[in-house]
Amino acid sequence: xxxxxxxxxxxxxxxxxxxxxxxxxxxxxxxxxxxxxxxxxxxxxxxxxxxxxxxxxxxxxxxxxxxxxxxxxxxxxx
Amino acid sequence: xxxxxxxxxxxxxxxxxxxxxxxxxxxxxxxxxxxxxxxxxxxxxxxxxxxxxxxxxxxxxxxxxxxxxxxxxxxxxxxxxxxxxxxxxxxxxxxxxxxxxxxxxxxxxxxxxxxxxxxxxxxxxxxxxxxxxxxxxxxxxxxxxxxxxxxxxxxxxxxxxxxxxxxxxxxxxxxxxxxxxxxxxxxxxxxxxxxxxxxxxxxxxxxxxxxxxxxxxxxxxxxxxxxxxxxxxxxxxxxxxxxxxxxxxxxxxxxxxxxxxxxxxxxxxxxxxxxxxxxxxxxxxxxxxxxxxxxxxxxxxxxxxxxxxxxxxxxxxxxxxxxxxxxxxxxxxxxxxxxxxxxxxxxxxxxxxxxxxxxxxxxxxxxxxxxxxxxxxxxxxxxxxxxxxx
Numbered sequence: 001x002x003x004x005x006x007x008x009x010x011x012x013x014x015x016x017x018x019x020x021x022x023x024x025x026x027x028x029x030x031x032x033x034x035x036x037x038x039x040x041x042x043x044x045x046x047x048x049x050x051x052x053x054x055x056x057x058x059x060x061x062x063x064x065x066x067x068x069x070x071x072x073x074x075x076x077x078x
Numbered sequence: 079x080x081x082x083x084x085x086x087x088x089x090x091x092x093x094x095x096x097x098x099x100x101x102x103x104x105x106x107x108x109x110x111x112x113x114x115x116x117x118x119x120x121x122x123x124x125x126x127x128x129x130x131x132x133x134x135x136x137x138x139x140x141x142x143x144x145x146x147x148x149x150x151x152x153x154x155x156x157x158x159x160x161x162x163x164x165x166x167x168x169x170x171x172x173x174x175x176x177x178x179x180x181x182x183x184x185x186x187x188x189x190x191x192x193x194x195x196x197x198x199x200x201x202x203x204x205x206x207x208x209x210x211x212x213x214x215x216x217x218x219x220x221x222x223x224x225x226x227x228x229x230x231x232x233x234x235x236x237x238x239x240x241x242x243x244x245x246x247x248x249x250x251x252x253x254x255x256x257x258x259x260x261x262x263x264x265x266x267x268x269x270x271x272x273x274x275x276x277x278x279x280x281x282x283x284x285x286x287x288x289x290x291x292x293x294x295x296x297x298x299x300x301x302x303x304x305x306x307x308x309x310x311x312x313x314x315x316x317x318x319x320x321x322x323x324x325x326x327x328x329x330x331x332x333x334x335x336x337x338x339x340x341x342x343x344x345x346x347x348x349x350x351x352x353x354x355x356x357x358x359x360x361x362x363x364x365x366x367x368x369x370x371x372x373x374x375x376x377x378x379x380x381x382x383x384x385x386x387x388x389x390x391x392x393x394x395x396x397x398x399x400x401x402x403x404x405x406x407x408x409x410x411x412x413x414x415x416x417x418x419x420x421x422x423x424x425x426x427x428x429x430x431x432x433x434x435x436x437x438x439x440x441x442x443x444x445x446x447x448x449x450x451x452x453x454x455x456x457x458x459x460x461x462x463x464x465x466x467x468x
Contacts, residue, residue, distance in 0.1 A: 013169075014176030015416050020405060032176035056405045058416035060132055 001066050003047045007034045008061045018053040018062060025050050026062075034061060087454050091317070091447065092349070093396070098122055098384040107368035109376075118146060118377040119361075119370075124388035124408070126368040127357060127380040131413035136359035136378055138415055139164050145360040146377035159298055161306070165414055174289050175299065175418065178227070178282050184421040187226070188429070194222040195429045199437055208444060208467035212316050215434075216464075217243045219426055220311035224303050227422075228270060229281025237266070246309035247462070248453070267300040268293075307419045310352060313453070313460025314423070315430050318346045320450070320464060321398070322431070323443045331400055332435055339435075342400040343427045348407035349398055351383035354456040356411045382408040383459075440468045 005025060007018075014032030018025075024046065027035045041047045041064075050064045088095055101108050102122035112118035121127050130136050140147050140162040147162070160171050177183070202214040209215075221242040222235065230238050244259035271283055271293050278284035282303075283296050291299065322329040332338055357380025361372045372378065386407045387395040410417035417423070434441065443450075444465035451462040 011169075011414075013172055013414055013416065014180060016179075016181040016421055017405065019181045028180045028182065030177060030180075032173075032180045052405075058132075058410075058412050059414055 001044075001047070001068055003041050003050065003064050003066045005036050005039045005041065005050050006063045006065065007036050009033050011059045011061045013059045013061075015058050017056040017058060021053040021056050022046075022049040026053055087456075088452070088459055089454070091320075091450075091452055091459075094351075094381070094383040094387060098381050099387065102384050102388065107370040107372075109370070112377065116377065118379055119367075119372055120379050120381055121357075121367065122381050122384040122388075123368065124385040124391040127382060127385040127408060128412050130359065130367055130378060130380050131357060131408070131411060131415070133365070134165050134414065135361065135363050135365060137164050137362045138162060138168070138359060142360050144375055144377070146358045146379070147355065159302060160418070161302065161415060168414060171295075172414070172418065174291070175282075175286060178285070179418055179421060181421055184425055187223075187422065188425060190226055191219075191223060191425055191429050192433075194226070195219055195426075195433050198222070199433055203438065203468070208465065211319060211464040211466045212312065212461060213243065213463075215319075215430070216312040216315040216461075217246055217308075219315060219430060220308045220423075223311075223422060223426055224307055227282045227303060228267070228300055229274075229279045229283065230270070234266070238263075241266075242304060242308055245304070246312060248309075263304065264297070264301060267304075268297050270300065271296045303419065306417065307423065309460070310458050311423050311426055313352050313458055314347065314350065314427055316461040316464050317350050317352070317459075318343070318427060318431060319434060319441075319466075320443065320447070320461060321346060321349075322435075323441060323466070324447055325398070328398060328400065329435070332431065333439075336432060336435065338400050339428050339431050340424070341403060343424055343431065344405060344407070345398055345400050345402050346427075347409035347424075348386045348392070348402075348404060350459060351386045351407070351409045352459040353409075353411070354383065354459060355379075357382050357408075380408075382411065438468050442467055 012034045014028060016028055018034060019028060025036060025038045025041060027037050029035050041050050047064065054062045054064055101120060106123040107126060108120050109117050110120055121130055138161065139145065142148060160168055198215050198218045202209045218239055221239045225235060225238050241259040241262050244255055245263060274284045274287055275293060278288065283300060286299060287296055332342055359378045361374055361376045361378055363374050365372055386409065389395050392404055410420040444467050450464060453460040453462060
């Protein structure tokens with residue numbers, strides 16, 4: 001499975017919850033807006049941490065899109 | 079159903095109101111008698127409260143006469159008060175101040191917060207063997223943290239601490255004294271803003287004036303930091319220490335492994351969820367939540383304290399588990415209005431627990447839990463007085 005992180009600045013409120021949940025993938029710039037450091041988490045652990053960031057984001061500004069590797073079975077969207 | 083949605087009185091410090099827990103099991107979205115012949119919705123499941131607080135059609139705009147928080151507990155409502163307006167106006171103002179509260183920026187405050195806590199503990203412990211902890215520790219720590227943000231000069235600290243303590247004490251102080259203290263603090267913050275208009279300093283007011291806030295908005299921001307960040311944090315400090323002293327096995331866990339303290343703070347935030355009315359909204363259109371039809375003009379209560387005990391989200395929800403690792407609680411609310419200062423509150427709580435555990439190993443409660451004066455009537459749950467000895 002591969003995954004891709006998408007974060008929306010338009011709705012971000014700078015709470016920083018993503019930074020606590022997954023500091024490898026998320027940061028805040030000097031103004032407080034979400035910054036994606038690593039948009040393509042590779043390991044299942046990294047994907048799980050990114051999904052935890054989705055779970056704790058108060059403004060629902062983060063999505064993790066997952067899809068099967070080419071040639072694999074059906075995928076899921078998160 | 080006899081439950082009254084607005085009666086959020088807690089009779090057990092370790093539990094949300096029993097009636098609300100009952101609702102969560104029986105009728106998680108319930109239309110109940112409220113006040114003045116009006117009914118209000120009480121929402122008690124975690125998922126439903128999150129959905130509600132994320133949906134801006136449930137309005138925070140307190141200028142609606144029908145808003146359940148209209149004319150409510152915020153003294154001196156002011157221009158640009160971000161807790162009382164909706165996006166897009168809310169987003170524009172919040173986005174200007176959010177740079178002050180980033181994870182990085184707050185972590186840079188740690189050395190100063192450590193000093194503030196150490197000074198409060200020095201004063202509390204000095205030559206004595208007992209103290210009233212709310213007055214000596216819980217209230218001064220957040221007051222000084224806010225003074226730091228605002229750039230209150232050292233010579234004004236005593237004035238600031240004294241008047242914020244009266245302002246925070248809604249249960250005991252003579253109401254006229256409280257009104258007087260609120261007036262003094264507003265005047266003081268106005269003077270501080272005037273001084274910054276002439277000469278900027280290294281503080282939040284100066285930076286926000288630079289970023290385009292006008293003087294009135296800057297006073298409002300300063301006052302909001304007090305309303306939102308002082309008594310609330312003080313209550314969590316008192317409740318956290320009370321819990322550790324009342325449940326020695328929990329205290330021992332933190333003594334054995336201080337790295338558990340941030341997780342303990344998170345769990346105590348979930349467990350107490352002190353803001354009783356943080357989830358008050360007005361439905362501005364007809365919409366459905368949890369299978370119930372809510373109508374435009376209805377008052378809606380997202381009961382976050384009960385939602386944070388939802389067994390579907392927090393297994394064994396009534397147990398305090400420092401290793402739970404759950405950050406998806408709503409102690410700071412949810413949605414676009416989630417607490418701006420939450421990371422500062424967390425830092426203050428962590429540093430207080432670190433230092434109290436390390437410096438006062440013999441700390442104990444002087445009164446049984448049943449004799450402690452709790453703030454049962456809100457708007458924030460907490461403790462009025464907590465007598466301790468060491």
